[in-house]
Amino acid sequence: MHVRSSRLVWIPLTARLIRLALNDRAEFARTLEATVPADWPGNDFAPILPLLLNGLERDPQPEVWDGAIMLEGQEPxxxxxxxxxGGPDDEGTVDIGYDIVPAYQNHGYATEMACALVDWAFERGDVQKVIADCLPDNQGSIRVLQKLGMQEIGLEGGLLRWSLTKQQWHVIEKQS
Incomplete structure (x- = not known):
């Protein structure tokens, strides 16, 4: 399963891909048929890879939610x-997170893929709300969340918390 936008493709990570990313970057790049920048994964996503791998090894057929990569371009x-x-909780809430390689920040990629991914999530029927957290001084993430139409709902544990309901998303879609 892949989610596509005009410039990007979102590809879920499998156990095999994660093992390659951790142990054989050259084969990881060949398997993806893509260039993999030296600074991927960043400091935020690198510690998540072993956790994702552990989860995939326990359940090799999970539903796609947590770990995915974004590829850009004709020569990806x-x-x-x-x-x-982790997918929707009992109330149908999902928490979106992202990490963009520094050289590709400020090109609208996070906003573009987040829009496509939020749209995909709301189309499923089991997702009613998307939330996000970011540091109060992370202006890039704040801009992405604002462009998605998310509403800032307050400071919690030192992080700004954001929310977007399915109903709000449908209003935003009709306006664009």
């Missing part, structure tokens, strides 16, 4: 990671 390059952190 891995530009970052994005996921919905």
């Amino acid at each position: 390059v891995l530009i970052g990671s994005m996921g919905l952190k």
Whole structure:
């Protein structure tokens, strides 16, 4: 399963891909048929890879939510990671997170893929709300979340918390 936008493709990470990313970057790049920048995964996503691998080894057929990479371009390059952190909870809430390679920040990629991924999530029927957290001084993430139409709902544990309901998303879609 892949989610596509005009410039990007979102590819879920499998156990095999994660093992390659951790142990054989050259084969990882060949398997993806993409360039993998030296600074991927970043400091935020690197510690997540072993956790994702552990989960995939326990359940090799999970539903796609957590770990995915984004590729850009005709000659694809891995530009970052994005996921919905475990899928919907009992209330239908998912938590979106992303990490963009520094050289590809400020090109609208996070906003573009987040829009496509939020749209995909709401189309499923079991997702009613998307939330996100970011540091109060992370202006790049704040801009992405604002462009998605998310509403800032307050400071929690030193992080700004954001929210977007399915109903709000449908209003935003009609306006664009």
